[in-house]
Amino acid sequence: MWETLFKIAPEGFSLEQFDLWTELYEAKERGTLIEALVVRVKRLEVQGETWEVEFASKPGITGIVPANENGLPNGTPMNEFVGQKIIVKIKGVNKDEDLVACSRKEAVDTMLLRLISQLEENEVINAVVRAIGRRSVYLDIGGGVIVRVNQEKARLSKGVPLNVQYEVGSVLKVTVVALDYEKRIIEVLPVDPWNLWQFNRGEIVLGKVVSIRDNQAFVSVKPGIIGLALYKAEDGYEIDDKVEFQVNSYHKAKKQLHLLKWDPKRTVERRRERERIRTKRSTTSK
Incomplete structure (x- = not known):
């Protein structure tokens, strides 16, 4: 990496500007959270599906998040998160190969317990759509805590596919319907918009x-x-x-x-046609 290639800082720079690793080592030691960008889903022989992530201002360093450390509900499509930012804990650093072992699960577990202690049943909160599957939508209710909502409960308008009803990154209101601190479970349902709006024929x-x-x-x-x-x-x-x-x-x-x-x-033409028909019927009846 850059910091190993300079003996003296280039003009106008300091060697500290090329230090890509200190923050990662400190994050590992302190257990602090780091933001990363998912750039690829790769299948490895041992870990299975694995995210490759990159870190801001750390070119050339790749983070690895295996499936068992992604912190997602079972069945969540990992591909949907490519291009999205996530929060991870640093579990290991391999400087020689420019690799960092990461866990999103540990970061999310901390947030999950905080949310359970702060939320109340029947409370209405905001959620962000993070992924859309064939039969489910996956909502981030805060801190990267993803809640899976199956299609029967997620479908808000009849005949509308989930990937039309929802858009990744969009915000919606949900109601907290269940909380369980011991089982670490939060369940939410989208607020039914049909209870909020009324439409009349002809409008x-x-x-x-x-x-x-x-x-x-x-x-x-x-x-x-x-x-x-x-x-x-x-x-x-x-x-x-x-x-x-x-x-x-x-x-x-x-x-x-x-x-x-x-x-x-066309509306004017139809109105005139109806008037013409009424007039004709009236004349015929006489």
């Missing part, structure tokens, strides 16, 4: 198009509430566009919202 709403799949558009109209709209290429909107839609139907109990792309001209 015009501004929604953000979050996904388009085949002939169906998924439109976010309120946090957690995603409506479904028939999509045609001539509609002319794309993902992330904000578009005006008209409410076609709303079912609170079923958690369904069906939308139509708002077209003022």
